[in-house]
Amino acid sequence: MLKISELSEQTGLSAHTLRYYEKHGLVNASNRSEAGYRFYTDSDVRRVQFVKTARNTGFSLADIGQLLSIRVDKRSHSCQDVTDITRKKLVEVNTKLAELQSMQQTLELLLESCCGGSENATHCSIMEALDAGLSREGKKEARLIK
Amino acid sequence: MLKISELSEQTGLSAHTLRYYEKHGLVNASNRSEAGYRFYTDSDVRRVQFVKTARNTGFSLADIGQLLSIRVDKRSHSCQDVTDITRKKLVEVNTKLAELQSMQQTLELLLESCCGGSENATHCSIMEALDAGLSREGKKEARLIK
DNA sequence: TATAAGCTTAGAGCTGACTCCAAGGTCAAT
DNA sequence: ATTGACCTTGGAGTCAGCTCTAAGCTTATA
Numbered sequence: 001m002l003k004i005s006e007l008s009e010q011t012g013l014s015a016h017t018l019r020y021y022e023k024h025g026l027v028n029a030s031n032r033s034e035a036g037y038r039f040y041t042d043s044d045v046r047r048v049q050f051v052k053t054a055r056n057t058g059f060s061l062a063d064i065g066q067l068l069s070i071r072v073d074k075r076s077h078s079c080q081d082v083t084d085i086t087r088k089k090l091v092e093v094n095t096k097l098a099e100l101q102s103m104q105q106t107l108e109l110l111l112e113s114c115c116g117g118s119e120n121a122t123h124c125s126i127m128e129a130l131d132a133g134l135s136r137e138g139k140k141e142a143r144l145i146k
Numbered sequence: 147m148l149k150i151s152e153l154s155e156q157t158g159l160s161a162h163t164l165r166y167y168e169k170h171g172l173v174n175a176s177n178r179s180e181a182g183y184r185f186y187t188d189s190d191v192r193r194v195q196f197v198k199t200a201r202n203t204g205f206s207l208a209d210i211g212q213l214l215s216i217r218v219d220k221r222s223h224s225c226q227d228v229t230d231i232t233r234k235k236l237v238e239v240n241t242k243l244a245e246l247q248s249m250q251q252t253l254e255l256l257l258e259s260c261c262g263g264s265e266n267a268t269h270c271s272i273m274e275a276l277d278a279g280l281s282r283e284g285k286k287e288a289r290l291i292k
Numbered sequence: 293t294a295t296a297a298g299c300t301t302a303g304a305g306c307t308g309a310c311t312c313c314a315a316g317g318t319c320a321a322t
Numbered sequence: 323a324t325t326g327a328c329c330t331t332g333g334a335g336t337c338a339g340c341t342c343t344a345a346g347c348t349t350a351t352a
Contacts, residue, residue: 005328015329016311024309035318036330046277053279057256058249061309067276074267082272083262090253093246100243103204107236110203116229121220126228130213131192133199151298161299162341170339181348183299207339 001031001039011048018048024061026051026068047071058093059085106134147177147185157194164194170207172197172214193217204239205231252280 004015011018021027027048029038040048050071054064063085070077113125121127150161157164167173173194175184186194196217200210209231216223259271267273 003329014311017309019331020310033318033329037318038329049279050276053276055309057252057276057280058246067273070267070270071273071277074270074273077267078264079261079267079270079272080264082267082270083257083260086253086256086260086272090250090257093250093253097243097246097250100204100239100246103202104236104239104243106203107232107239110232111229111236114229114232115225118224118226121216121223121225121228124216124220124225124228126225126232127213127217127220130196130199130203131217133195134203149299160341163339165300166340179299179348181299182301183348201339 001041002045004029004038004040007040007045007048010045011052013048013052021048021051021061024065026061026064058089063089147187148191150175150184150186153186153191153194156191157198159194159198167194167197167207170211172207172210204235209235 002010004018007013007018008015013021018027022029027044030041030044031039033039047068050068051064054067055061059067066085067082070081110126110129113129148156150164153159153164154161159167164173168175173190176187176190177185179185193214196214197210200213201207205213212231213228216227256272256275259275
């Protein structure tokens with residue numbers, strides 16, 4: 001039986017966060033002392049670690065709520081229930097990934113196009129490109145957005 | 147001279163958002179009618195479009211504030227000032243990109259490992275992998291996390 | 293002139309995932 | 323018995339970037 005600070009240490013999640021998860025229905029302490037102190041069992045620890053792993057994988061707390069309810073009663077759920085949640089997440093991740101990749105490319109082209117020197121920015125090609133809505137090239141090559 | 151709704155139409159930003167930007171010091175209407183209605187000049191329109199382009203490129207409103215103050219007085223700023231902001235943003239984007247790519251890979255492996263069928267989730271390999279902290283493989287290949 | 297559409301403001305609400313605070317109770321060690 | 327570390331709770335604050343509301347004025351059209 002672990003106290004909240006011990007669970008915090010074991011999982012790397014703060015006690016604040018653990019209480020927050022409890023408030024949101026993700027992880028309860030199986031036991032409480034007479035004074036109300038939370039005490040966590042091994043099973044609780046595993047549940048918290050499941051939550052942490054799922055968070056690292058990108059699932060929202062709402063997703064994780066669903067995954068947890070599958071986890072406690074696997075017989076009443078299908079693999080498809082699980083893949084549905086996972087696939088939905090993958091789509092979200094891919095969408096964000098595409099946005100970020102586009103930003104990355106733009107930023108790299110902007111940096112390539114600019115001297116970055118200490119002379120004044122009167123003719124800075126980054127400023128020019130942003131002014132032109134990125135529609136023009138970086139002065140030499142016609143690649144931005146296009 | 148455009149009214150706010152006209153500027154909204156031209157830029158694709160809502161009137162709400164335009165007022166929000168003004169409140170945060172990014173874009174002022176150069177003129178006001180007697181009744182206080184905002185009127186935007188061509189120069190204002192260009193400024194708003196600059197902001198929009200910078201937003202699309204991933205810059206925060208705070209970054210854009212800096213870029214705008216460079217824009218209005220290019221002589222007092224260097225190309226390096228501009229590349230500093232841009233490079234900082236690129237680093238942030240690359241960091242997020244790495245996180246998302248790791249999530250993407252994990253999600254794809256999870257999906258590969260699971261049948262996704264209508265049978266119950268008792269032996270679902272996604273659930274098993276999340277339970278094991280992704281430290282184990284997808285039943286067949288040893289690739290998750292590793 | 294009446295109506296509807298559009299404008300103004302300050303300020304509140306939203307999202308998600310924490311993060312912190314105050315006020316007070318508990319526990320272990322000295 | 324006292325100190326200090328730890329625990330409890332409800333509720334507020336944080337971040338970014340909007341998004342919306344309410345109450346009231348203005349403007350264009352019929």
